[in-house]
Amino acid sequence: xxxxxxxxxxxxxxxxxxxxxxxxxxxxxxxxxxxxxxxxxxxxxxxxxxxxxxxxxxxxxxxxxxxxxxxxxxxxxxxxxxxxxxxxxxxxxxxxxxxxxxxxxxxxxxxxxxxxxxxxxxxxxxxxxxxxxxxxxxxxxxxxxxxxxxxxxxxxxxxxxxxxxxxxxxxxxxxxxxxxxxxxxxxxxxxxxxxxxxxxxxxxxxxxxxxxxxxxxxxxxxxxxxxxxxxxxxxxxxxxxxxxxxxxxxxxxxxxxxxxxxxxxxxxxxxxxxxxx
Amino acid sequence: xxxxxxxxxxxxxxxxxxxxxxxxxxxxxxxxxxxxxxxxxxxxxxxxxxxxxxxxxxxxxxxxxxxxxxxxxxxxxxxxxxxxxxxxxxxxxxxxxxxxxxxxxxxxxxxxxxxxxxxxxxxxxxxxxxxxxxxxxxxxxxxxxxxxxxxxxxxxxxxxxxxxxxxxxxxxxxxxxxxxxxxxxxxxxxxxxxxxxxxxxxxxxxxxxxxxxxxxxxxxxxxxxxxxxxxxxxxxxxxxxxxxxxxxxxxxxxxxxxxxxxxxxxxxxxxxxxxxxxxxxxxxxxxxxxxxxxxxxxxxxxxxxxxxxxxxxxxxxxxxxxxxxxxxxxxx
Numbered sequence: 001x002x003x004x005x006x007x008x009x010x011x012x013x014x015x016x017x018x019x020x021x022x023x024x025x026x027x028x029x030x031x032x033x034x035x036x037x038x039x040x041x042x043x044x045x046x047x048x049x050x051x052x053x054x055x056x057x058x059x060x061x062x063x064x065x066x067x068x069x070x071x072x073x074x075x076x077x078x079x080x081x082x083x084x085x086x087x088x089x090x091x092x093x094x095x096x097x098x099x100x101x102x103x104x105x106x107x108x109x110x111x112x113x114x115x116x117x118x119x120x121x122x123x124x125x126x127x128x129x130x131x132x133x134x135x136x137x138x139x140x141x142x143x144x145x146x147x148x149x150x151x152x153x154x155x156x157x158x159x160x161x162x163x164x165x166x167x168x169x170x171x172x173x174x175x176x177x178x179x180x181x182x183x184x185x186x187x188x189x190x191x192x193x194x195x196x197x198x199x200x201x202x203x204x205x206x207x208x209x210x211x212x213x214x215x216x217x218x219x220x221x222x223x224x225x226x227x228x229x230x231x232x233x234x235x236x237x238x239x240x241x242x243x244x245x246x247x248x249x250x251x252x253x254x255x256x257x258x259x260x261x262x263x264x265x266x267x268x269x270x271x272x273x274x275x276x277x
Numbered sequence: 278x279x280x281x282x283x284x285x286x287x288x289x290x291x292x293x294x295x296x297x298x299x300x301x302x303x304x305x306x307x308x309x310x311x312x313x314x315x316x317x318x319x320x321x322x323x324x325x326x327x328x329x330x331x332x333x334x335x336x337x338x339x340x341x342x343x344x345x346x347x348x349x350x351x352x353x354x355x356x357x358x359x360x361x362x363x364x365x366x367x368x369x370x371x372x373x374x375x376x377x378x379x380x381x382x383x384x385x386x387x388x389x390x391x392x393x394x395x396x397x398x399x400x401x402x403x404x405x406x407x408x409x410x411x412x413x414x415x416x417x418x419x420x421x422x423x424x425x426x427x428x429x430x431x432x433x434x435x436x437x438x439x440x441x442x443x444x445x446x447x448x449x450x451x452x453x454x455x456x457x458x459x460x461x462x463x464x465x466x467x468x469x470x471x472x473x474x475x476x477x478x479x480x481x482x483x484x485x486x487x488x489x490x491x492x493x494x495x496x497x498x499x500x501x502x503x504x505x506x507x508x509x510x511x512x513x514x515x516x517x518x519x520x521x522x523x524x525x526x527x528x529x530x531x532x533x534x535x536x537x538x539x540x541x542x543x544x545x546x547x548x549x550x551x552x553x554x555x556x557x558x559x560x561x562x563x564x565x566x567x568x569x570x571x572x573x574x575x576x577x578x579x580x581x582x583x584x585x586x587x588x589x590x591x592x593x594x595x596x597x598x599x600x601x602x603x604x605x606x607x608x609x
Contacts, residue, residue: 065500089506102496108552112494116506120487148550 014077016041016204017062017092017172021071024054024061031057035071037222037232039172039206044198046215047208048238049224050248055208056097058224059174062206063094075172089116093170097177099157106152106160107145110136113167135166138193140186154181162190166197173197175207179214191217212244212263216254223247235261286549290562294339297569301335302327304573306581329468337466338572338586339565340474341527342537344481346564348523349538350545350556351485354492355516356423363524363538366426366517367409367433372528374437375405376458377444380451398458399470399529406525409433410517420513461534461587463572470530477526478561481519485557488516492553534587536594537564537571543601567593 015038022035031054039045047055060066062073064080073080075092083091093113102109113135114128136142139159149157158181165173178194179187191214197203198219206222209215216235223230223243231243238244239261244252253264303312305326315323348363356365364370379401414420416429445452457464466474491512494502503509527534541564545556571589578584 060500063504065503085508086506089504092504094501094504096498096501098498100497100501103546103550104493104496104552105550108493109497112490112497112505115490115494120490 013040015039015074017073017075017206019062019068019071019073022061022068022073023070024057024066024068030069032061033228035229037229039204040220041171041204042198042202043220044194044205044207044218045220045222046218047206047222047224048212048215048244048247049230050226053224053226053247055224056176058222059094059176059206059208063092063174064088065094086116086119089170090168091170092172092174093165093168095161095165095173095175095178097180099154099161099181100149101157102149105146105148106141106163107132107136109149109160110141110145110164110167113164116168131167131169132163135163136160138166139163140189155183155186158182159186162193166193171203173203173205173207175205177208177210179209179211187211187214194218212252212254213261216261216263225249283549283551283555286559287562290559290566293566294562294569297566297573298332298335298339301338301569301573301576302331304577304580305331333468333471334463334466335569335572337471337474337530338463338568340471340478341463341466341531341534342541342568342571343561343565344474344478344523344527345534345538345568346541346560346562347478347482347485347557348520348527349540349564350542350553350560351492351516351520352538353542354495354553354556355513355520356427357495359543360539363520363527364434364533364535366413366430366521366524367437368406368521368524369528369533370434370437370441371405371407371409371412372402372525373405373455373459373533374441374444375401375403375408377441377451377455378405380454381444381448399473402458402529402532403525405437406528407521409437410521410525414517419510420517421510457585458532459587460585461532461590463531463568463575463586464583466530474526474530477522481523482557482561484515485519486554488512489552489554489557492516492557531568532587534568534571534590536590536598537567540594540597541567544597547601 018038020036022032023030024032035058047058049055057066061068064073075083075088080088110132111124111128114124114131118124118128133142136145139162141156141159141163144152144156149160152160158178162178165175175194179190182190194205194207195217198205207218215221218235220232220234221238221243222232223238223246225247230247231238231241239254244254251266253266255262255264302316303309305312312327315327319327345363349361352361352363352365353359355361376398379398413426413429413433416433417425420426445455491502491507494505494507499509524538542556542560544563545551545559549555549559551559568586568590571586571593574589575584575586
């Protein structure tokens with residue numbers, strides 16, 4: 001099955017999350033139109049595209065936070081809005097682009113990730129504690145468990161929120177820029193963590209990451225342009241078809257170095273914005 | 278946040294409350310020595326003063342303050358704004374209008390007098406407060422848009438105050454009876470009022486504490502709260518219902534007492550690092566003690582006369598907020 005996934009013939013297995021003809025907009029502005037995607041189980045997908053192309057909107061819509069004007073979203077072959085609220089929240093977790101500041105302590109924030117499991121009374125069971133502990137260990141946020149979020153740095157706060165999302169133990173994770181505010185080694189940690197979630201825990205991870213080199217370490221990519229989906233498939237397919245250049249409407253240089261794809265800023269090429277001497 | 282510190286804090290609050298209750302038993306128009314003598318060797322007349330006038334007044338003031346503190350803590354959580362307060366939804370002006378209407382009806386001695394006296398000032402205030410909340414919510418077409426809720430609250434407050442002012446212009450003779458209500462007064466609390474306030478408090482604090490996790494989740498933003506599996510409309514509607522019930526009961530019994538609902542949650546947050554479950558227990562304790570202290574001061578400062586308790590809470594609360602601002606700007 002792993003081979004089937006990595007070679008991009010995942011359509012045979014039923015997708016963890018999918019949408020058909022999805023259309024989302026704000027007011028009179030249509031942001032996404034006619035989007036059809038299928039996210040296979042146990043995979044890590046990067047959403048790549050220029051600013052304002054609708055990456056966040058896509059993730060929000062898939063999380064059920066933005067109403068679809070047309071089309072349908074399916075979570076495990078059942079319509080997203082047909083799921084009971086808490087059952088859905090146990091299967092699908094979403095991380096916002098901005099890491100919210102709060103006066104709660106880190107462990108209180110992570111325990112909110114268990115809300116869909118433990119409910120209103122917050123009577124934590126052993127498995128809740130275990131999930132919280134695993135999530136905080138994996139993100140390296142255990143050390144400041146009893147500190148208030150408002151006293152942490154941006155990067156530390158980001159890792160606490162990541163721990164909250166992991167603590168849900170959902171089968172689908174939608175992460176909007178999980179590596180913002182993080183220094184390069186910690187970005188690396190997060191990328192490794194997401195890959196582990198996909199390969200070892202069978203989770204479908206969908207993440208929007210701005211750093212192209214980091215984004216291309218995923219198994220699959222969804223490349224969004226201003227006029228919709230440019231392509232959806234494996235990283236190799238994306239590079240072969242040069243989807244990135246099409247999406248960004250400019251030449252995007254990706255070099256392969258020891259099996260790793262790196263984005264190389266091409267300063268010698270004719271830049272779009274040239275500075276007169 | 279260690280549990281020990283929280284326990285010490287809670288015990289401190291309870292101790293202050295007991296002290297204030299004792300203080301309000303011995304402080305009144307009679308001297309402290311006389312009151313102490315009454316407690317030690319009670320007779321028929323003094324026991325009426327102590328147990329039927331002073332004690333219910335103090336207990337009622339505590340419950341009213343606790344209700345305002347609870348409502349303030351919930352309002353600040355729902356609106357995610359530290360300046361939110363219980364009167365935000367127009368409850369105060371609604372209650373004032375209700376009382377004005379009842380006084381006008383009673384004064385005019387028209388056919389409505391019987392229903393007016395049956396409803397009473399308290400009932401009218403509660404009805405007015407509830408009506409104003411409903412008006413605010415329906416004006417903003419639901420509870421989901423924070424900004425339009427706040428805006429409708431302001432509009433409703435202005436509108437209802439304008440109607441009250443017009444009624445007062447037309448019937449200036451009821452102005453004096455309105456005064457004690459508009460400034461807030463703990464002078465008329467009987468055992469039955471204190472009992473009513475206590476019952477409403479129990480009715481409000483239990484569901485509020487049960488929903489405290491929802492308020493915690495709301496601090497992460499509405500989208501994140503929703504993604505955690507919360508039903509935002511149901512949560513907000515329930516919490517705002519609790520706010521308006523608590524405020525209506527408090528305003529109905531003691532009038533428009535300002536600043537307690539705004540300051541009590543701040544006092545808790547300043548002294549403790551708390552989540553909402555602890556805040557929803559701490560803020561009522563704090564608010565209760567605050568209003569009790571203000572009640573005591575209102576009787577003591579210019580004895581044997583009395584100051585309106587609302588004026589004292591406004592002075593205390595206002596100066597506390599100024600102190601907070603001053604300290605923040607110095608730290609910044």
